[in-house]
Amino acid sequence: MKNVLGARCTLCGHMIPATPDITVCPECGGILDIEYDYDYIKNHLTKYELMDRTERSMWRYMEFLPVEGPGSTKKLRVGASPIYKADRLAEILGIQTLYIKDDGINPTSSLKDRASAMAVVKAEEAGNTTIACSSTGNAASSLAGNAACAGLSTYIFVPSRAPKGKVAQLMMFGANVILVEGSYEDTFRISAEAIDRFGWYNRNAAINPYLMEGKKTVSLEIAEQLNFKMPDYVAISVGDGCTIAGVWKGLKDLYAASFIDRLPRLISTQASGCCPINTAAAAHTLDWKPQEENTIADSIAVGVPRNPVKAIRAIEESNGVTVNVSDEEIMEAMRLLGRYAGVFAEPAGATGTAGVKKAVELGLIEKDASVVSVVTGNGLKDVANAIKAAGEPISIKPDMNELLDSFERLGKPLA
Amino acid sequence: MKNVLGARCTLCGHMIPATPDITVCPECGGILDIEYDYDYIKNHLTKYELMDRTERSMWRYMEFLPVEGPGSTKKLRVGASPIYKADRLAEILGIQTLYIKDDGINPTSSLKDRASAMAVVKAEEAGNTTIACSSTGNAASSLAGNAACAGLSTYIFVPSRAPKGKVAQLMMFGANVILVEGSYEDTFRISAEAIDRFGWYNRNAAINPYLMEGKKTVSLEIAEQLNFKMPDYVAISVGDGCTIAGVWKGLKDLYAASFIDRLPRLISTQASGCCPINTAAAAHTLDWKPQEENTIADSIAVGVPRNPVKAIRAIEESNGVTVNVSDEEIMEAMRLLGRYAGVFAEPAGATGTAGVKKAVELGLIEKDASVVSVVTGNGLKDVANAIKAAGEPISIKPDMNELLDSFERLGKPLA
Numbered sequence: 001m002k003n004v005l006g007a008r009c010t011l012c013g014h015m016i017p018a019t020p021d022i023t024v025c026p027e028c029g030g031i032l033d034i035e036y037d038y039d040y041i042k043n044h045l046t047k048y049e050l051m052d053r054t055e056r057s058m059w060r061y062m063e064f065l066p067v068e069g070p071g072s073t074k075k076l077r078v079g080a081s082p083i084y085k086a087d088r089l090a091e092i093l094g095i096q097t098l099y100i101k102d103d104g105i106n107p108t109s110s111l112k113d114r115a116s117a118m119a120v121v122k123a124e125e126a127g128n129t130t131i132a133c134s135s136t137g138n139a140a141s142s143l144a145g146n147a148a149c150a151g152l153s154t155y156i157f158v159p160s161r162a163p164k165g166k167v168a169q170l171m172m173f174g175a176n177v178i179l180v181e182g183s184y185e186d187t188f189r190i191s192a193e194a195i196d197r198f199g200w201y202n203r204n205a206a207i208n209p210y211l212m213e214g215k216k217t218v219s220l221e222i223a224e225q226l227n228f229k230m231p232d233y234v235a236i237s238v239g240d241g242c243t244i245a246g247v248w249k250g251l252k253d254l255y256a257a258s259f260i261d262r263l264p265r266l267i268s269t270q271a272s273g274c275c276p277i278n279t280a281a282a283a284h285t286l287d288w289k290p291q292e293e294n295t296i297a298d299s300i301a302v303g304v305p306r307n308p309v310k311a312i313r314a315i316e317e318s319n320g321v322t323v324n325v326s327d328e329e330i331m332e333a334m335r336l337l338g339r340y341a342g343v344f345a346e347p348a349g350a351t352g353t354a355g356v357k358k359a360v361e362l363g364l365i366e367k368d369a370s371v372v373s374v375v376t377g378n379g380l381k382d383v384a385n386a387i388k389a390a391g392e393p394i395s396i397k398p399d400m401n402e403l404l405d406s407f408e409r410l411g412k413p414l415a
Numbered sequence: 416m417k418n419v420l421g422a423r424c425t426l427c428g429h430m431i432p433a434t435p436d437i438t439v440c441p442e443c444g445g446i447l448d449i450e451y452d453y454d455y456i457k458n459h460l461t462k463y464e465l466m467d468r469t470e471r472s473m474w475r476y477m478e479f480l481p482v483e484g485p486g487s488t489k490k491l492r493v494g495a496s497p498i499y500k501a502d503r504l505a506e507i508l509g510i511q512t513l514y515i516k517d518d519g520i521n522p523t524s525s526l527k528d529r530a531s532a533m534a535v536v537k538a539e540e541a542g543n544t545t546i547a548c549s550s551t552g553n554a555a556s557s558l559a560g561n562a563a564c565a566g567l568s569t570y571i572f573v574p575s576r577a578p579k580g581k582v583a584q585l586m587m588f589g590a591n592v593i594l595v596e597g598s599y600e601d602t603f604r605i606s607a608e609a610i611d612r613f614g615w616y617n618r619n620a621a622i623n624p625y626l627m628e629g630k631k632t633v634s635l636e637i638a639e640q641l642n643f644k645m646p647d648y649v650a651i652s653v654g655d656g657c658t659i660a661g662v663w664k665g666l667k668d669l670y671a672a673s674f675i676d677r678l679p680r681l682i683s684t685q686a687s688g689c690c691p692i693n694t695a696a697a698a699h700t701l702d703w704k705p706q707e708e709n710t711i712a713d714s715i716a717v718g719v720p721r722n723p724v725k726a727i728r729a730i731e732e733s734n735g736v737t738v739n740v741s742d743e744e745i746m747e748a749m750r751l752l753g754r755y756a757g758v759f760a761e762p763a764g765a766t767g768t769a770g771v772k773k774a775v776e777l778g779l780i781e782k783d784a785s786v787v788s789v790v791t792g793n794g795l796k797d798v799a800n801a802i803k804a805a806g807e808p809i810s811i812k813p814d815m816n817e818l819l820d821s822f823e824r825l826g827k828p829l830a
Contacts, residue, residue, distance in 0.1 A: 182813040
């Protein structure tokens with residue numbers, strides 16, 4: 001990989017070669033970060049060359065990615081998700097300019113497809129035919145789907161509280177699914193043990209430094225879709241910390257390669273019931289504390305985050321904003337995204353937008369700001385909570401008088 | 416619309432101007448069909464000009480569409496769904512070449528987005544601010560989502576058997592939802608009455624001839640994605656008849672405008688428990704009979720189809736193949752699509768692929784044929800049936816010995 005210098009430890013600074021199977025730092029156990037030769041990137045790709053490319057997926061950005069080549073042709077089309085200028089929603093939130101990047105429009109309906117697609121290519125490079133991970137759901141189903149398309153086997157460990165839709169999705173992809181009766185922490189630990197024992201390729205996001213490189217493609221797309229004119233803020237929900245770190249890495253890479261001329265600030269949103277990263281970041285310390293996992297937003301209910309260092313640093317470096325939101329605020333954001341932008345988000349997917357609303361209300365961001373809010377997963381992933389947030393429909397017998405009666409009761413039709 | 420000649424009745428042949436608010440034939444009540452000036456299209460668009468376009472949605476094909484212009488910019492990105500060459504699945508099905516067109520990757524996760532996006536543009540052209548429809552689910556949620564993005568109101572009538580996920584999705588989009596305790600036929604009738612009474616724009620697919628013109632864009636995309644080299648067959652699930660008619664219209668339009676040089680044959684698949692269109696088509700008659708609605712594939716459980724004429728004619732004209740599949744065959748196709756192609760389909764979404772499998776088994780199509788199978792909706796739409804089809808995961812306490820025991824019992828790990 002001529003564009004990659006190596007993998008550097010985020011704790012001790014030790015640098016090692018970026019072979020496909022690296023996990024944590026061999027010196028200190030810290031999480032690794034892939035480093036690029038930005039001069040190489042600049043010399044091999046311009047904005048204009050990029051815009052002329054016909055490839056419509058995350059692999060469009062090859063020069064920014066830590067891979068030997070595009071990998072197998074047997075890949076799902078990950079990325080190329082839409083971005084919408086959401087003027088009506090912006091007005092409701094009281095902000096000048098709002099874009100919604102709908103990453104629920106991915107093959108397995110979440111942003112995690114970007115990481116899993118990367119895992120599949122790196123596992124192939126490493127010569128592995130089996131990949132494993134632990135996940136609250138989306139990393140799991142995305143791994144299962146992307147691996148199934150490529151013909152790799154998967155072992156997936158999920159906590160038993162994961163919504164049935166997510167479990168069904170990954171069973172359908174033929175994954176070997178292990179439901180663990182315990183917390184996310186318990187699930188992670190047993191998966192790590194099993195991966196070690198059986199020699200599977202490791203798709204645990206914090207352990208495997210390549211996955212964040214897949215996730216960062218959401219930032220590369222946002223930049224290109226906005227003609228490289230960056231917004232003031234990028235808002236994202238935060239659980240394990242890997243996604244916000246990936247978003248930031250993408251922005252920094254673009255800046256270092258002179259594709260953009262300023263860096264947005266991050267708006268890091270966690271659920272009030274589980275916000276260890278925001279709590280530490282707000283206190284400007286890396287010394288985070290474990291928390292309970294009390295939120296409906298299961299994809300970000302991570303009391304013991306695996307990537308707090310990269311996440312907290314990303315918030316710090318970007319001069320970011322932290323904001324925590326209640327489950328009611330998350331459900332309100334789900335309704336607003338649906339009603340005013342036509343985007344159906346799962347709870348964690350709407351949490352970033354809930355954070356934008358609250359940040360405006362608290363005066364943490366300016367009313368004339370421009371914001372890109374990333375929706376990280378599709379609402380169909382968690383129908384039980386969607387039903388909870390959406391309310392009940394009108395129910396009638398097939399009779400016009402019943403319809404008219406119910407309209408009269410409800411003050412409809414409105415139009 | 417310089418590319419459109421008018422709307423011709425499929426029954427009596429009467430031709431009327433293609434104004435935005437037309438429904439059925441004013442002479443005989445027959446369903447209308449939009450007719451194009453193919454010379455105009457040929458003179459204004461070439462394959463090569465098309466391939467250079469930057470627009471990535473169904474509106475890329477403007478010259479083939481019955482609209483005054485691209486409409487509001489406040490639109491969801493409909494279309495541009497991926498197509499996959501599925502070699503492993505082809506091998507399993509015993510066929511030479513298989514492509515999966517995954518139209519579950521759409522803003523509200525089904526092919527129906529193509530029709531609803533068209534309805535929104537035509538409603539705006541007609542000056543309406545409220546749209547209504549009846550639907551078993553996907554037409555409804557797609558209308559709700561597309562209308563919400565554009566800022567239009569919706570009234571949506573669904574039979575009470577519709578899966579909760581679909582209902583939650585459209586509630587979340589802010590639709591006025593009316594659950595009707597009755598069959599699809601009852602639901603359709605009461606919606607038609609209400610539309611008439613309140614003057615709403617009518618998005619009922621068979622009544623509104625424009626919707627099929629939206630659906631046909633799936634064929635335009637397939638053709639372009641295959642570099643205009645058409646397969647021997649296009650396979651699709653059939654319910655109301657509008658989708659297969661739209662697929663065929665798209666293919667015929669491309670052929671008439673000389674964008675493709677041969678027409679594929681259609682493989683029309685219905686559920687054995689509800690197959691009025693296939694029953695009539697197989698007997699080479701337009702004289703179809705109502706049937707019960709006995710299938711898990713709720714999106715195509717239509718005992719009284721609203722568009723039998725166009726559908727049966729499409730099958731006839733294409734020298735098509737009809738095949739009916741059991742619920743077990745549908746669930747098997749769901750598993751195969753997931754496991755060997757990484758595509759998670761709802762039951763109706765997998766029915767076309769189930770039809771390909773069965774058509775091969777019955778010798779209805781040649782083993783050296785090439786087939787495009789269209790997946791019409793995402794599996795997350797109907798989690799209950801996905802769980803039914805997928806089976807149960809392994810469940811353990813967070814303990815390595817429990818894991819090893821369960822592996823031993825199940826003969827894993829395999830890799």
